[in-house]
Amino acid sequence: MVFYPPPWVPKLPFDPPDSVTIGEFMRNEIYGRRPIAKSRNPFTCGLTGKTYTVTESHKRSDLVAKALSKIMGWEPNVDSPWDKVVGVFSFNTIDYLSVLNAVHRLSGIATPANVAYSAGELEHQLRSSGAKALFTCVPVLDTALKAARAVGIPDDKIFIMDLPHHSNKTSFKTVDDLIQLGHSVLDLEPLNWVKGQGARQVAFLCYSSGTSGLPKAVMISHRNVIANVMQYCLFEDVSRRKYGVETQVELGLLPFSHIYGLVVVAHSATWRGDEVIVLPRFELTDYLRAIERFKINYLPLVPPIVIRMLGSKDLLKKYDLSSVRLVFTGAAPLGKETVVELLRLYPNWHVGQGYGMTESATVVCSTSEHDICPGTSGSLVPGTRAKLIDQEGREITEYGKPGELLVQSPSVTLGYLHNEKATAEAYIWDEDGRWLRTGDEVMVTKAPSGYEHLTIVDRLKELIKVKAHQVAPAELEAHLLTHPAVDDCAVIAVPDERDGEVPKAFVVTPQSMASRKNEDIAAEIIKHVQDHKAHYKWLKGGVEFIDVIPKSPSGKILRRLLRDKEREGRRAKGSKL
Template sequence: MVFYPPPWVPKLPFDPPDSITIGEFMRSEVHGRRPIAKSRNPFTCGITGKTFTNVESYQRSDAMAKALAKTMSWEPNTDSPWDKVIGVFSFNTIDYMSVLLAIHRLNGIATPANVASSASELEHQLRSSGAKALFTCLPVLETALTAAKAVGIPEDKIFIMDMPHHAQKPGFKTVDDLIKLGQSSPELEPLRWVKGQGARQVAYLCYSSGTSGLPKAVMISHRNVIANTLQTCIYEAVSRKRHGVETQAELGLLPFSHIYGLVVVAHAGTWRGDEVIVLPKFDLPEYLQAIERFKINHLLVVPPIVIRMLSSHDICKKYDLSSVRLLFTGAAPLGKETIQELLRRYPTWRVGQGYGMTETSTVVCSTSEDDIEVGTSGSLVPGTRAKIVDPDGKEITDYNTPGELLVQSPSVVLGYLNNEKATSEAFFWDEDGRWLRTGDEVIVTKSAKGNEHITIVDRLKELIKVKAHQVAPAELEAHLLTHPAVDDCAVISVPDERNGEAPKAFVVTPASMSSRNDEEMRAEIIKYVQDHKARYKWLKGGVEFIDIIPKSPSGKILRRLLRDREKEARRLKGAKL
């Protein structure tokens, strides 16, 4: 049985355009973009208030493209896009989107990187993507320099993004330097794209662990992002119109390097004429001050931020949050009890959730403001179809019956870069077209209004979600096995009040370590991860020593048994499961 969006959801009025860049789509009013003259400034710094109009942002992006052409000796219609890959390793800034679109103007590919990455993790992304240059910012410059040097990116190809309260570092070109250079540089020739090129050409290489395994480069086409921008905006336009919302101020805190922040906030938000209030990272007072100062209406967050607001209610009460009408969470489920407590504190707010993944270049289903069912992730967005299958691949047709979610959508990506095995495992064709295996277990239910809703039950893919970040157990296991005190190991997720989940390692020590003190080894192993991995990958769930790691006859780690062991241990201790 194939599931479709509810009857009230408008169909896509046309096939998402497949022969233009994202930048052309974002500027053109032909495809339904809110008229630029009636749109708010796209990005405003939530700390300093600095902002640019839409036209100024376009001019900055164009100038940057011309400067990059001169600096990199690139032309729009020469060489392969794969020869023009540029990394972006920076906190959110009001120029972030302008940089991305400047890269596309040169027929290049952008690979946004998580600022929490360690030097070795960034090095892996730059090397595997083939990046030739790097945009970064002062707070993470040392990490950027270490990774860039390792892959051969010279310092004159490293450019600095402007950050609030950070003076620029001499010796590096800044974004403003590039813009000044571009303003006096020759105009670029128009891109000569053929029909269908936007559907085939990669715009972004975003890194994800997919349904299993180590992080892989997800190839996201121009049409993928254009499609999901249309899908998201058309879906939300129904309730926005009913509630008289033309444009609004929305929060731009989610990292633009993450697919949620990149597409839902930076692309869809500004395409529909909203103003994105940009914050570089989560700081509770700065977050609350920005809501009050800029009268933010739409909070796009992840569950740990909601939990922090509830645990810091005395601080929150000091700020005027009356402008908020909608809080929307994604990247991980938000529990019913948490939602109910939030609504008790802020009864005028609407709270919604959505579901998506990097491989769907973002939204698959979303809550409508007019059909909220606490705990679900809402209904399918336009142009999306879904199937639910049992472990044997048989289609499930009944409501409230769990199974793996399969998705079909124009936003489903091209596949994984240089990884045919992972691509063939995640994407497949049948008589109904091309599908993505999400690796997530879901149920379909009907809301009080009769609309089909999707609820995420569990993750079959075993990823750990720390805030909005994915942590692959296999990555941490591979690292732990290089420590002399680790003979075998397995990593699972455990509940974490602050971050939603945290990694916990089960470790088998070699016989040679039998005389050593457990606490010393535990501290040593934890520090070993802290020294080499991003903070969100640290073993906040702890380290437990066991005699043997449970495995199947084929050698696959049976993490389910370890999760069951952990749940029972927590139950006996009276901890929250």
């Protein structure tokens, strides 16, 4: 049984353009963007108020592109895009999208990297993507330099993004330096793309945590992003019209390096003329102050931030948050109880959820403000089809029965870079065409409105969601096995009040460690992870020693049994689950 968007969802007015860059789509009104004259300033710093108009942002992007052309020796219509890969390893800034568009103006590829990465993790991304240059910022410059130098990126190909309250007095060129240089460079020739090039050519290499080993590079085409911007905006326009919203002020806190922040916030918001208030990182006071100061209407968040708010009610009372109309969460499910508690505090707010993934270039389904069903992730966006299959691969044809979600959409991406096996497993063909296997267990039900809604039941891929980050247990397990005190291990997600979920390791020690104290070994293992992995991958759930890791006859770790063991232990201690 194939599921479709509800009848109230408009159809795409035209096929997503397949022969232009994302930047051209974002700035050219013929493709449907809100008229520039009626648009708000696209990005405003939530700490200083610094901002640029739409026209100024476009000009800055053009000048950065010209400077990169001069420094890197790149021309728009010469050489392969794979010869022009640029890494971006920075907190959110008001120039972030301008830099990405500048890379695309040269027919290059941008690879945004998680700012929480360690030097080793960033090195993996730069090396596997073939990055030739890197944009970073002062707070993470040391990490960036270690990784860049390890892969042979010279210092004169490293550029600094401006961050508020951070001095840029370094020997590296800044974005403003590039803009100044761009004024002295001749204009670039127009891109000469052929029909369909935007559908085939990679725009972004975004790294998905995957289920095994190191993160995999998802190849996202220009058309993939263009399609999802159209899909998501068209879906939201229905409720925006109902509430008389032409443009609004949105929060830009989610990392632009993550597909959620990259597409839903940085691209979709500005394409429809909204203003994004950019915050480089989450600090509760700065966050609340920005909402009050800039009268933010729309808060795209992740559940741990909502939980943090509910745990800080006295602080919330000090700020005027009456401008907020909609809170939208993604990356992990938001429980009904949490929604109810938030609405007790702010009964005039609307709270919705969405679901998507890097491989779908973000939004698959979303909540519309006029059809909210707490606990679900809303309905399919325009141009999307879905079906559920059981463990035997049979299609599920009834409501309320969970199965693995398969998705068709023009935003479904090209596959994984240099990983044909993983691509063949995730992107499959049948008589109905090409489908993305999400690896997530989903249930379709009818909401009280009578429309179909999707509920995320479980993650077949076993990813651990730490705030807006995803952690692959297999990556941590491979690292743990390099420690002499670990003979075998398994990592699971355990609930955490602050972060939503955190990793916990179950460890089997070798006989040679029998004389040592478990607490000493656990401390060494925890430090082993902290020394080599990003902070969100740290074993904040602790280390538990076990005689044997439960596995299936084929050797697959039976994590469900470990989760059951963890729940039983928490119940025995009286912990909240």
